[in-house]
Amino acid sequence: xxxxxxxxxxxxxxxxxxxxxxxxxxxxxxxxxxxxxxxxxxxxxxxxxxxxxxxxxxxxxxxxxxxxxxxxxxxxxxxxxxxxxxxxxxxxxxxxxxxxxxxxxxxxxxxxxxxxxxxxxx
Numbered sequence: 103x104x105x106x107x108x109x110x111x112x113x114x115x116x117x118x119x120x121x122x123x124x125x126x127x128x129x130x131x132x133x134x135x136x137x138x139x140x141x142x143x144x145x146x147x148x149x150x151x152x153x154x155x156x157x158x159x160x161x162x163x164x165x166x167x168x169x170x171x172x173x174x175x176x177x178x179x180x181x182x183x184x185x186x187x188x189x190x191x192x193x194x195x196x197x198x199x200x201x202x203x204x205x206x207x208x209x210x211x212x213x214x215x216x217x218x219x220x221x222x223x224x
């Protein structure tokens with residue numbers, strides 16, 4: 103998990119919407135959440151199924167990445183995904199990118215993820 107921590111800003115802020123409500127969290131809670139997720143996958147002989155939906159430039163040094171992530175157990179999807187809106191900011195000291203902010207919708211039906219469309223009105 104040390105490697106994961108290198109890609110997340112110490113100033114990281116996240117918000118997750120679950121069936122139980124809204125949870126705001128920071129760097130430490132994010133690392134703990136990912137550790138739990140990876141542990142679950144390992145213990146259940148499962149695999150991550152991650153899809154890049156879009157990359158949207160916000161500023162010269164900031165991009166919004168939209169991803170979906172679900173878990174496949176024994177080759178079968180669990181039926182829902184988490185939809186991540188991840189803002190990455192360029193780290194001036196290293197020149198690399200760090201995860202700065204997240205908004206996460208949990209329990210999204212996979213069929214809804216597969217039907218995402220972007221409509222430009224201009």
